[in-house]
Amino acid sequence: MLLDVRNVTKTYPGADGPIDVLAGVSFTLGAGETLALTGESGSGKSTLLHLVGGLDQPDGGEILIDGRDITGFDDGARAALRRDVVGVVFQQFNLIPSLNVGDNIAFQARLGGRPDDGWNRELAAKLGLEAQLGKYPEQLSGGQQQRVAIARTLAARPQIVLADEPTGNLDEDTAEAVLDAMLRLVDEAGAALLMVTHSQHLAARMGARLHLSHGRIAA
Numbered sequence: 001m002l003l004d005v006r007n008v009t010k011t012y013p014g015a016d017g018p019i020d021v022l023a024g025v026s027f028t029l030g031a032g033e034t035l036a037l038t039g040e041s042g043s044g045k046s047t048l049l050h051l052v053g054g055l056d057q058p059d060g061g062e063i064l065i066d067g068r069d070i071t072g073f074d075d076g077a078r079a080a081l082r083r084d085v086v087g088v089v090f091q092q093f094n095l096i097p098s099l100n101v102g103d104n105i106a107f108q109a110r111l112g113g114r115p116d117d118g119w120n121r122e123l124a125a126k127l128g129l130e131a132q133l134g135k136y137p138e139q140l141s142g143g144q145q146q147r148v149a150i151a152r153t154l155a156a157r158p159q160i161v162l163a164d165e166p167t168g169n170l171d172e173d174t175a176e177a178v179l180d181a182m183l184r185l186v187d188e189a190g191a192a193l194l195m196v197t198h199s200q201h202l203a204a205r206m207g208a209r210l211h212l213s214h215g216r217i218a219a
């Protein structure tokens with residue numbers, strides 16, 4: 001199994017005592033599978049994505065990626081995980097202002113030692129960014145920046161794509177096109193996608209759905 005999340009817990013300190021944001025969450029995600037993560041604001045969706053992406057540590061439970069429990073990883077191993085295995089698309093796009101769109105797209109793949117200009121061009125075409133390749137992030141609209149961030153993540157060919165509302169800033173048609181591209185690319189690359197979305201419509205297009213409520217997965 002590509003991703004195996006077992007009984008993960010995470011507690012944050014709150015004004016009225018500790019808050020059990022995740023109170024024992026378990027699920028699996030295999031190669032080629034897509035999973036929509038839904039739940040009310042504050043239900044712990046971003047927290048869960050951060051844990052799977054190795055950006056934060058759970059208080060309990062195990063997160064196995066390709067059979068290896070990442071919860072015991074040190075900082076170096078977690079950085080390697082994000083460089084080589086897991087790709088994240090968060091709500092902040094974190095594009096590099098001094099690099100043009102083409103170089104932003106290529107950045108992560110180059111960092112991971114997997115540069116592939118043909119794949120980058122294909123991604124730019126699929127995400128409608130061909131005309132923007134020479135531009136800099138500040139010259140782009142929010143939706144264009146979001147598509148560059150998605151292209152950059154997919155360019156590195158991660159086995160697991162984690163996306164936190166990746167189409168949140170986009171109009172309906174563009175959101176649909178971006179999801180089309182992500183699903184197709186995940187399918188072609190045999191990767192897996194875990195995507196937070198508030199859109200029931202987009203969630204319905206994913207292979208399965210995980211609904212978080214009160215720290216647990218609701219049936």
Ligand SMILES: Nc1ncnc2c1ncn2[C@@H]1O[C@H](COP(=O)(O)OP(=O)(O)OP(=O)(O)O)[C@@H](O)[C@H]1O
Pocket residue numbers: 012013019021039040041042043044045046047048
């Ligand atoms: N670093 C932190 N310290 C303390 N509390 C936190 C921290 N990060 C998140 N929380 C709390 O944990 C809960 C879950 O937050 P999280 O961002 O995971 O929710 P979410 O489901 O992604 O929400 P949204 O849909 O609004 O993005 C919230 O109550 C939040 O205030």
